[in-house]
Amino acid sequence: MSAIIEATPVERPVVTPLPKGDSCVLVIFGASGDLTRRKLVPALYDLACIGCMNPRFEVLGIGRTPMTSEEFRERMRNAAAVSKDARDFTAEHWADFEKRLFYLAGDVGDPGFYPRLGGELERMRGQGSSGNHLFYVSTPASVAHPIIQGLGSAGLNQSPHGWSRIVLEKPFGHDLGSARELNAAVLRTFEERDTYRIDHYLGKETVQNMLVFRFANSLFEPVWNRNYIDYVEITAAETVGVEERAAFYEETGALRDMVANHLLQLLAITAMEPPIAFDADAVREQKVQVFRSIHPMTEEEVTRRTVRGQYGPGEIDGRLVGGYRQEPGVRSDSSTETFVAIEFQVDNWRWAGVPFYVRTGKRLARPLTEIRVHFKRTPQALFARTPDEQVEPNVVVISIQPEEGIALQFGAKKPGGQMQVVPVQANFCYRTAFGGQTPVAYETLLLDAMRGDPTLFTRGDEIEAEWSIITPIEEAWSQLPPPAFPNYAAGSDGPRDSQELIREELRGWHGIGRTLSCAAELRAS
């Protein structure tokens, strides 16, 4: 890229503060687990620091590990102190915040636990706590059923003194059948409007900005279709391995962990029709239509249009790392995929014939989450200097991580006598344009759940539609001979076969090594 244009706000932005959440007791099942420590508590702390917490907001952590509320607070303090999500961590702010944290040890598989939980909530209310209850199920999928049942049989699915809502973390089932069962169990107990199925990608600022980009600008929507778009690439690359989650990951793999939810959501937001309003049902209805337009693949299509991979040893950022099979807790002959690339076809009026290439993997060259929309070449190469020369087509890059922003690539005349065209980039970078930090996904979503806005949560039929796409792929893979793993080195762009998937007709993946940079950095480089 030889030039950049920077996009800045036309008016000086006045950042409006986030709204305040309703008063409530947030009951976290799985409070001694990883997610609570790493994501939920830092996000809650941050919300408290920026003034979004209702004075009557408290957390009641539930876990099997016996612990006092004091010990729970200490564990959470240690985690928040090192978390990058708990911005501006200070001992003073924490001391204020931790007064809101409580813990109750119990076996969530024991039906006798739920009346005890009800008693505790009643006792807290007697001492001034809120009568609104937000139950957050952050446990392995197998434990979700007894929790839902227990809440229902103890009457906690309704609160006589306020509202009662449930938040369910992924994985929401492991295939279509189990997702249907879980949906049925939840909806026997809670109303759909009180059920919040979380996909944290929907809480990311740039993902929401994609809706604004598409539907608040008249410039892009007329060309956002098969007449002008050649193909779409959606990438979620990570440098991390399976971290301490081998047991979970061995059962899940990249397809269920990332594609079945996060990447399909990114695809839906890219491909959906304009909703009639920005409200929960209108937005979710349009996303479901996209999922329904992706036909389940046959075994033959799965062979042709999917690539699985598993990392072997390699080097990331100058550091040698082991292969997946050497990770603690992973079987030495594991055939779990840590990489997947898929070509999806969205068979509807707008998108027929436009491939959506989706890829995700662990231990890749660099962390990068982005959507690249590649436009068709001009019908005539007017400025080509030789018969074979091609002018680069337009590309819109929606960058989600590590940098948040949008870039538009187009051709410009290179200064000088010849009519030589070079690609240039118009860059809009959140950080450069608005400064400051954007809220992290869990903050946005927790606040929405407290305020009763389910727009950024997935509806039951969306989840089932997602699994209708994924389950046939899992089933076909289980019938095919096991792939020769490992098939990519840690620190690379993934298996070579994934390049082949997209190579026809001069299409290609954008290298994982390159990404959008903020204008200030481009100027400096």
Ligand code: BG6
């Ligand atoms: C989680 C997956 O849902 O998303 C993880 O279970 C993955 O395996 C994570 O690392 C990625 O989230 P983010 O926000 O870091 O892109």
